[in-house]
Amino acid sequence: MIAFNGEVYNHLDLRTELESAGDAPSWRGHSDTETLLAGIAAWGLAATLKRAVGMFAMAVWDHQTRTLQLARDRIGEKPLYYGWVQGAFVFGSELKALRAYPGFDNPIDRDVLALYFQFCAVPAPYSIYKDVFKLEPGCILSLQAECMVARNPAIEPYWSFVDVVRKGMAAPIDDEHTALEALESVLKQAIAAQSVADVPLGAFLSGGVDSSAIVALMQSQSSRPVQTFTIGFDEAGFDESPYAMAVAGHLGTEHNELRVRASDALAVIPTLSSLYDEPFADSSQIPTHIVCRAARTKLTVALSGDAGDELFGGYNRYFWGRRIWSRMGWIPLPLRQKLGSAMAGFSPDSWDRIGGLLSGARGVVRMGDKVHKLAHGLKTVRGLDDLYRSLVTEWPSTSKLVIGAGPLPTRLDDATLVAGINDSEHRMMLWDTLTYLPDDILTKVDRAAMGISLETRVPFLDHRVVEFAWRLPLNLKIRNGQGKWALRQVLYKYVPQELIERPKAGFGIPVGEWLRGPLREWAEALLDEERLSREGYLNPAPIRLAWSQHLSGRHDWTPRLWCVLMFQAWLESSS
Numbered sequence: 001m002i003a004f005n006g007e008v009y010n011h012l013d014l015r016t017e018l019e020s021a022g023d024a025p026s027w028r029g030h031s032d033t034e035t036l037l038a039g040i041a042a043w044g045l046a047a048t049l050k051r052a053v054g055m056f057a058m059a060v061w062d063h064q065t066r067t068l069q070l071a072r073d074r075i076g077e078k079p080l081y082y083g084w085v086q087g088a089f090v091f092g093s094e095l096k097a098l099r100a101y102p103g104f105d106n107p108i109d110r111d112v113l114a115l116y117f118q119f120c121a122v123p124a125p126y127s128i129y130k131d132v133f134k135l136e137p138g139c140i141l142s143l144q145a146e147c148m149v150a151r152n153p154a155i156e157p158y159w160s161f162v163d164v165v166r167k168g169m170a171a172p173i174d175d176e177h178t179a180l181e182a183l184e185s186v187l188k189q190a191i192a193a194q195s196v197a198d199v200p201l202g203a204f205l206s207g208g209v210d211s212s213a214i215v216a217l218m219q220s221q222s223s224r225p226v227q228t229f230t231i232g233f234d235e236a237g238f239d240e241s242p243y244a245m246a247v248a249g250h251l252g253t254e255h256n257e258l259r260v261r262a263s264d265a266l267a268v269i270p271t272l273s274s275l276y277d278e279p280f281a282d283s284s285q286i287p288t289h290i291v292c293r294a295a296r297t298k299l300t301v302a303l304s305g306d307a308g309d310e311l312f313g314g315y316n317r318y319f320w321g322r323r324i325w326s327r328m329g330w331i332p333l334p335l336r337q338k339l340g341s342a343m344a345g346f347s348p349d350s351w352d353r354i355g356g357l358l359s360g361a362r363g364v365v366r367m368g369d370k371v372h373k374l375a376h377g378l379k380t381v382r383g384l385d386d387l388y389r390s391l392v393t394e395w396p397s398t399s400k401l402v403i404g405a406g407p408l409p410t411r412l413d414d415a416t417l418v419a420g421i422n423d424s425e426h427r428m429m430l431w432d433t434l435t436y437l438p439d440d441i442l443t444k445v446d447r448a449a450m451g452i453s454l455e456t457r458v459p460f461l462d463h464r465v466v467e468f469a470w471r472l473p474l475n476l477k478i479r480n481g482q483g484k485w486a487l488r489q490v491l492y493k494y495v496p497q498e499l500i501e502r503p504k505a506g507f508g509i510p511v512g513e514w515l516r517g518p519l520r521e522w523a524e525a526l527l528d529e530e531r532l533s534r535e536g537y538l539n540p541a542p543i544r545l546a547w548s549q550h551l552s553g554r555h556d557w558t559p560r561l562w563c564v565l566m567f568q569a570w571l572e573s574s575s
Contacts, residue, residue, distance in 0.1 A: 001063070002040070004033045005093050006056030006078045007457070009193040011035040014051060018042060045069050045140060046158040053193065053462060057093055057135075066145035074159045075307070075461045076124070076137035076438030077446065082153075083132030089148040095277035098132060099574075106130050113279075113537065113567070114398035114405035120281035120563045121440045123410050128278040137161075137438055159463065162417055165430055168470025169421070179476055182468065184217075184490045190462035191217050191303070199300035202227030204291060205253070207243030209314070209484050209491060209500060210305030214459055216251055216494035218303060225254040229295040229302070231287055232259050233510060246499050258294045260287055262518040265509065269522070272566065273573040275451040281563040282444050283511045289448040296454045306441050307460035310433045311469040312484040313477035317391050318425045323481070324374065325384050333382070343371055347554050384424045392436060394559045401539055411435050423474050433466075512558035516551055523547075523561070526568040535571065538564070 008014070011032035018024040018035075023042035028034065036058070039048035045060055055077035060069045070091055072080045082091040086103045098104065106129040116122050124134040131151075135141055138159040147153075173179040195201060195218060203218055205211045205228040219226045228248050232241030241257050248255035265286050272285060295302045309315050328336060351371045380396070381387045389412060395401050411417065411434050418427040442458070449456040459465065472486055479485040491500065515523050525531075527547050532540040543564055549555040 001061045002033060002037050002058060004036060004056065004058045006054060006058070006073065007455070008032040008036060008052045008054035008056065009196070009462075010051075010053040014039055014048075017051070045071060046156075049140070049158050053464070055457070055461070059091060068143045068145070068148075070135055070141040071158070072135045072137055072139060074138045074463050075161070075433070075442070075466065077442050077458060077461060079443070079446065080135040081127060081132060082135060082141065083127070083129070084149075084151060085131070087149055089143065095127065095129070095132070096274075098129075106132055108537070110402055110405045110537070111408045114402040115408055115410065116279050116281075116567065117395040117398045117401055117563055118393050119435075119439065120394050120559060121443060122278050122280075123435060123439045126408065161433060161466070162430070164463075164467050165421070165426075165470050168467060169426070171471060172473045173471050174473060176476065179472055180486060180489050183472070183486055184493075186462075186465050186468045187213070187459065187490065188217050188221065190459040190465050192221055193462070194303060194457040194459050195221065197301045200227070200298060201301040201303075202229065202295060202299045203303040204228070204295070204305070205230050205244045205248060205255070206240050206305075207245075207247045207499075208240070208305070209488055210308030210460070211244075212247045212305075212495055212500060213308070213487055213491045214303055214305045215247070215253060216491060219251045219253060220494060225252055227256065227295075227298055228253040229256045229258075229291055229299075231291045231294065232257055234259070234261065243499070243502065247495055250495055250499060256294065256298070258290065260290055260509070262514045264290060265511070265514060266518065266522070269519075269569070271451070273570040275447045276443070276570075277447070279563075279567040279570045280443060280447075281559070281566040282440050283509055283558070283562045285444050285448060286511070287509050288444055289451065292449045292454050292456070293452050296452045299454065301455045301457060302449070303457050303459060304445060305460065306445060306458050307433075307437060307466075308484065308487060310429055310437050311460055311466060312472075312487045313425060313429060313474070314483040315428075315432070317388065318428055319478050319481050319483055321384060321387055321391075321428065322424055325387055329383070340374075343374070344555070346371075385418075385427065388424070388428050388431065392432075394563055395542075397542075401542055403537060403539060425474055425478055511562060512550070512556055515558065515561060516553070520551075523565055526565050526572075527561075537567075537571070 014035050015024065018038055021042070023038070025038050036048065036052070039051065040060060049071060055073045057072050057078040057080035058070070060071070070080060070082055072078065079093055080091065081093070081095055081098055082089070083098065084090070085098060085101045085106060088101065090098050090101050092098055108128055109126070109130045112122060112126045112128055115126065116128065122128055124136050127133055138157050138161065139155050140158055142154045173182065191214060203211070203215050203226060205215050207230070215226060215228055230241050230244035233239045245255060245257065268286050268289055275289065276285070328339070331339065381390050390396070399405055412431060417434070418430055421427050421430065445456050476486045477483065488500070511519070527543060529540045529544055532538050532543060546557040546560050550557040550561060
């Protein structure tokens with residue numbers, strides 16, 4: 001028996017393999033779920049998953065051995081929670097399903113709450129509740145019927161991303177021409193497989209490298225204009241809609257654009273705690289949900305460009321980290337602390353004006369936010385890996401913020417994962433793929449889309465693309481201070497370079513400005529000092545200090561404050 005959430009894109013190939021070997025049942029339908037079940041009966045769960053190309057979470061019950069097995073896709077596109085409630089073993093795709101179990105009374109885990117404030121998301125394998133966990137990507141959990149109450153399930157990987165990294169780096173493709181041809185081929189293969197649907201299908205398009213590459217290769221294989229969707233903002237520095245429209249016009253897609261204002265964000269905010277089930281504080285969750293809702297008016301399935309940054313070296317920290325540390329790492333820590341304080345002394349707006357003077361693709365969008373975060377890092381870090389951890393951390397002293405919290409280990413604390421990987425850029429890309437990608441990016445997109453019944457597909461996460469990407473040497477990813485070199489070369493075959501080249505902006509919203517304006521009253525109620533004290537989870541002092549500094553405009557504490565606000569809103573809705 002199987003309970004299955006997701007898509008297996010190559011299930012017809014699996015059917016053919018089963019039929020050729022004489023292992024196929026009398027097919028009763030055409031679904032990938034039926035194919036999976038037949039494969040598991042013939043080959044076993046692990047062997048079937050190794051053959052499968054797709055995204056999935058599933059539970060499989062074997063009547064003969066009385067064994068329950070839970071499994072999750074390789075990178076973590078689909079969620080899967082499990083744990084113990086009132087002594088019973090429970091599992092599901094959403095925490096709200098577990099909370100519906102009779103007598104659910106699992107308390108909030110304060111140690112995990114501290115991790116949430118560090119990363120703005122709850123990292124796997126933890127959940128916000130005690131005794132409830134996330135199954136990590138690429139793993140199978142097995143439990144015998146008589147051992148359901150014992151809290152020691154066997155968890156084994158059927159696919160290891162770290163092994164993929166090491167194998168890929170041991171067999172690099174050094175020839176540029178060969179690498180670019182192979183990259184285009186493997187991407188086309190993945191996009192073609194994910195473009196098959198018996199319902200309306202399209203794609204998100206921001207006009208950046210990743211989404212433009214997906215749409216370009218998608219359109220090149222389609223006989224009809226691809227439906228594309230983007231959103232725009234009135235605030236300068238956030239609006240990428242003109243770039244998306246230019247790319248769509250060049251490729252000939254059927255383009256759809258929606259303008260987003262503060263009132264639209266206000267309408268979405270009350271739904272966020274229900275959508276995300278546990279505290280989640282990437283503020284781009286708002287435009288993501290809005291663009292998903294817009295796409296759902298015409299589509300049932302949408303392809304996205306997520307994971308291009310992690311696989312091909314796109315984040316600013318990959319090509320700025322080493323440069324910054326080479327210039328400042330030699331400075332004694334006390335002097336760096338003074339330098340960091342001096343940098344933070346200038347308001348974000350002042351730094352933004354400086355960033356505006358850096359024209360072209362090397363310019364820095366919203367420079368003030370980035371400088372203030374770097375300024376804090378310079379006060380504490382003692383090496384490049386430390387610098388990375390500071391850049392992915394929002395509230396650094398969570399033990400002072402969360403009352404009664406203790407330390408918990410995460411994947412970032414496991415030095416064996418990056419042992420022997422000499423390039424700091426590759427170490428950061430590995431960490432991001434293991435943590436930030438599944439815990440933040442994929443969580444954000446999956447919940448935002450599934451909340452309005454839109455299926456999203458991520459071609460970059462076809463495991464064959466992932467495995468190929470790690471065979472590309474670093475100089476085919478980052479070159480001349482710019483990321484995604486190889487992916488750009490493929491894209492430029494379809495879209496003129498001048499339509500793409502500009503500073504990397506990310507999918508953000510002007511929530512920091514809105515917190516000083518139309519969202520201020522809502523935020524003030526959630527950050528009320530008496531309320532924080534009464535609830536008993538958070539120390540009000542650092543929160544009220546950050547709030548006052550943010551309102552004054554001297555500091556931009558948007559991510560930190562959004563992290564608190566999303567916890568407060570979730571706590572209010574779940575109580």
